[in-house]
Structure formats: structure tokens, C-alpha cells
Amino acid sequence: RKSSAVADKDLITKTEKGAQKKKQTKLDTNPPKGTRDFYPEDMRQRTWLFSQWRDVAKTYGFSEYDAPVLESESLYTRKAGEEVTEQLYNFVDKGDRAVALRPEMTPSLARMVMAKKGGLNLPLKWFSIPQCWRYERMTRGRRREHFQWNMDVWGVDGVEAEAELLSAMVDFFERVGLTAQDVGIKVNSRMVIGEVLTELGIPEEKFAATCVLVDKLEKVPIDAIQDDLAELGLDRSVVEKLTEVLTNKSIESIASVLGPESEAVKELSKLMSLCKAYGIDEWILFDASVVRGLAYYTGIVFEAFDRKGELRAIAGGGRYDKLLETFGGDPTPAAGFGFGDAVIIELLKERDVLPSFSSADIDSVVFAMKPELYDDAIAIATKLRKAGQSVDVVLEKKKTKWVFKHADRIQSKYVIIVAPDEFANGEVSVKDLSCGEQTSIKIEELNEWVEKTSS
Numbered sequence: 001r002k003s004s005a006v007a008d009k010d011l012i013t014k015t016e017k018g019a020q021k022k023k024q025t026k027l028d029t030n031p032p033k034g035t036r037d038f039y040p041e042d043m044r045q046r047t048w049l050f051s052q053w054r055d056v057a058k059t060y061g062f063s064e065y066d067a068p069v070l071e072s073e074s075l076y077t078r079k080a081g082e083e084v085t086e087q088l089y090n091f092v093d094k095g096d097r098a099v100a101l102r103p104e105m106t107p108s109l110a111r112m113v114m115a116k117k118g119g120l121n122l123p124l125k126w127f128s129i130p131q132c133w134r135y136e137r138m139t140r141g142r143r144r145e146h147f148q149w150n151m152d153v154w155g156v157d158g159v160e161a162e163a164e165l166l167s168a169m170v171d172f173f174e175r176v177g178l179t180a181q182d183v184g185i186k187v188n189s190r191m192v193i194g195e196v197l198t199e200l201g202i203p204e205e206k207f208a209a210t211c212v213l214v215d216k217l218e219k220v221p222i223d224a225i226q227d228d229l230a231e232l233g234l235d236r237s238v239v240e241k242l243t244e245v246l247t248n249k250s251i252e253s254i255a256s257v258l259g260p261e262s263e264a265v266k267e268l269s270k271l272m273s274l275c276k277a278y279g280i281d282e283w284i285l286f287d288a289s290v291v292r293g294l295a296y297y298t299g300i301v302f303e304a305f306d307r308k309g310e311l312r313a314i315a316g317g318g319r320y321d322k323l324l325e326t327f328g329g330d331p332t333p334a335a336g337f338g339f340g341d342a343v344i345i346e347l348l349k350e351r352d353v354l355p356s357f358s359s360a361d362i363d364s365v366v367f368a369m370k371p372e373l374y375d376d377a378i379a380i381a382t383k384l385r386k387a388g389q390s391v392d393v394v395l396e397k398k399k400t401k402w403v404f405k406h407a408d409r410i411q412s413k414y415v416i417i418v419a420p421d422e423f424a425n426g427e428v429s430v431k432d433l434s435c436g437e438q439t440s441i442k443i444e445e446l447n448e449w450v451e452k453t454s455s
């Protein structure tokens with residue numbers, strides 16, 4: 001027999017184990033790495049942002065579309081070293097299909113246009129607010145999903161399309177309280193690089209990958225991509241010539257480099273004059289170093305940036321006339337932009353122009369003072385709801401003190417109390433939480449009361 005001390009110890013550990021066995025292992029309540037939950041307050045903020053985006057799209061005559069978040073991986077297997085394709089959130093499904101969570105919306109849009117072939121009346125002005133995904137090693141702790149407002153014009157080959165898109169982008173910034181002093185939009189054309197590379201004898205099929213590298217050059221020192229450049233056959237002299245051209249800060253100086261007949265100069269000049277016609281030229285600046293990181297841009301490119309901070313690009317876009325052909329479709333001109341939900345919210349917070357979303361905008365809390373009045377209380381709540389009010393019904397037996405505290409917490413405008421004496425007189429008691437005043441209202445005059453208080 002073991003000594004009692006040892007026996008007791010064993011007994012304790014046994015009961016502990018027993019306890020552990022019975023207790024469920026605690027669920028990890030965090031959402032998957034790099035993703036966010038939207039609690040009601042977060043959701044009110046997101047809904048507000050999306051409704052600003054939707055209002056602009058409607059004002060510009062754009063129609064909303066959508067596509068599955070899951071696409072065939074083949075939509076994104078471009079070989080140009082882009083971040084969005086290197087960080088594809090892809091997997092093989094149970095049907096042995098190579099699929100991916102979309103990293104961007106434009107390829108889905110191209111697939112949808114191609115599916116309809118000639119059946120669509122061009123021009124298309126379509127918008128969407130898809131959640132887009134990337135699989136990034138969490139070393140950088142960056143998000144793996146975001147919502148991105150997409151606006152695209154298909155079937156217009158003139159820079160009139162880009163000018164509309166820039167105007168829509170500015171309209172959004174103005175709606176949310178930002179000015180041309182807060183935000184600028186850098187504009188360039190990839191034809192600038194195209195004309196330089198052609199002059200230097202670089203073949204056309206290397207343009208896209210060169211642009212992606214030049215875009216990376218903005219963020220990393222040159223020796224970080226030296227071998228990529230070498231792989232593309234871009235020797236030092238080419239890179240030097242390119243970087244020299246890209247430091248040009250005016251269309252005039254670019255014109256002196258590319259010559260007066262340059263197509264790039266012509267389209268940039270035309271775009272700038274259209275921006276003047278829209279009255280948005282104070283937002284726009286030419287910057288030859290802007291190339292954007294997506295391989296499929298072919299002409300004008302642009303990106304909105306925070307003039308006062310280090311925030312990354314707020315939004316970006318450009319012309320992508322060849323995308324449908326890369327999918328085997330007919331040549332169709334297209335231009336568009338993408339606008340992420342994260343950077344803009346940070347900027348609005350910094351500029352202190354983000355509205356508060358703490359309350360759920362409830363008009364009235366309805367409360368039966370006695371349980372036997374509950375049926376009458378929900379009849380009154382229904383009357384108020386049909387009159388257009390948002391009503392929170394107290395669903396359980398509660399003390400008046402709790403109800404007032406609850407109404408205050410949810411920032412309701414009124415509390416409607418169904419109490420025995422008043423009810424016997426065909427009245428309810430209404431407390432106005434903005435001033436604390438309590439009055440009696442005749443039940444058959446509630447509709448007028450709603451009218452009066454909602455005007």
C-alpha cells in the first residue's frame with residue numbers, strides 16, 4: 001500500500017485529470033489569420049463606406065455586378081512576377097480542380113464579358129465591391145483579405161474613359177470630406193516606358209514584366225531585383241535610362257525626351273485637358289514614375305496617394321486593352337480602378353473626418369410596465385414600426401430603471417412606456433431621451449407623433 005500522502009497526491013491528480021477530461025478544449029475564438037470579424041459597430045462603418053462607393057457609382061451611371069469569390073486558378077497564372085499572383089490563395093478542391101480565392105476582380109469581370117461575347121451593348125460601366133484574398137506569409141502580419149471597390153469602363157478606347165474614372169474617384173474623396181490638399185492622384189502612361197524600351201530595342205513582350213519590375217524598383221533597392229532585370233535582358237544602361245525618364249515630373253519634360261510626336265505625350269495632354277473640364281485638375285499631377293504593379297495595364301495608369309503621410313496608395317487603376325486577348329477573347333478596350341477598404345479608413349481617421357458609428361440609430365424602445373400589458377406593448381410597437389420607426393421591444397420583464405439605462409446605452413431617441421393607468425386612458429407615456437422630458441400621448445395620435453418627430 002502507498003503511504004497516505006502519496007495516495008492523496010495520486011487522488012488529486014486523478015480528479016484533476018477527470019476534470020480536464022470533462023472540460024471541452026476551449027475554441028480559439030479568433031478569425032483565421034489575416035482576416036477580420038465585423039461586429040455591429042465595425043459593420044456600420046463598413047456599410048457607410050460601401051454606401052458612399054455605391055452612391056458615386058450610381059451618380060456616374062455605373063451598374064453593379066458580382067462574381068464568385070472562388071475562381072479557377074487559371075485566371076491568375078500570369079507570369080510577370082506580380083505580388084497578387086505570387087500570393088495566390090489557391091488550393092485543389094475535392095473535385096481535383098485548381099481553384100483560388102480571387103486576389104482581384106478584373107479577371108472575373110473579363111471572364112464575364114467574354115462569356116457574353118458580342119451579346120453585351122458596349123460601353124459597359126460596371127462596378128462591384130468584392131472581398132479579395134491573398135496568401136501572404138504572416139511574417140509581415142499584413143491582412144489576407146480586403147474589400148475593393150472596382151469601377152470599370154469597357155469598350156471605350158479614348159482617355160475619356162480614364163477621365164470619367166478619375167472624376168468618380170475625386171467625387172468619392174469630396175463626399176467623405178477629403179480635399180486636394182489631403183489627397184493627390186498621380187497620372188502617367190505606360191506608353192512612356194513603352195516608347196523608351198522600343199527606342200532601346202527591348203521587344204514588346206517584355207514590357208509588362210519590365211513595368212512590374214520598375215514598380216518594385218519604387219519600393220526596393222535595385223540590387224534586390226538585379227537578377228530579375230538581367231533575366232529580362234535589361235542591362236544597367238537600360239535601367240539607368242528608364243530611371244532617368246521616370247524622374248521627369250512634367251509632361252513638357254517628357255515631351256522633350258520622347259519627342260513631340262509621342263503618342264504617350266498626346267494622350268497624357270488630352271487627359272489633363274479633360275481633367276480641367278471636370279474641374280478636378282487640382283487633384284491631378286503627372287508623375288512619370290507611376291507604373292502600378294499589375295502586368296496587364298497598357299496605357300494610362302494612376303494612383304491616389306495621401307499627400308501628407310507615408311500611407312501606401314489609397315487606390316489605383318489604368319487602361320488594360322489587352323486583357324481579353326490574353327484570355328483568348330476579342331480585342332476590347334478597357335479601363336478601371338480598384339479602391340481598397342483599409343487605407344482609406346486609416347486616412348479618414350487621421351484626418352478626423354470619419355463619422356461615429358457607435359449607435360444603431362433606434363427611434364424608440366417600447367416597454368410593458370406590467371407583463372399583462374405585453375401584448376398591448378407589441379401592438380403599439382407594430383403601429384410605430386408601420387409608421388416607419390425603428391423600434392427595440394423590451395422582450396422580458398424588466399424594471400423601469402433597467403429600461404432607461406438600456407435605452408440610453410443604445411442611444412434610442414425615445415422610450416415608450418405602456419403603463420396601467422395611462423393605458424386605461426388610451427395613452428402611453430413617452431420619454432424624450434434628448435431632454436429627459438416625459439409626456440403622455442394618445443395611442444390613436446401615435447402616427448401624428450411619429451410624423452412630427454421624424455420631420
Ligand SMILES: CC(=O)Nc1cnc2ccccc2c1
Nearest residue numbers: 132133134143144145146342
Ligand atoms: C492594406 C490592405 O489591407 N491591403 C490588402 C489586404 N488584403 C489584400 C488581399 C488581396 C489583394 C490585396 C490585398 C491588399
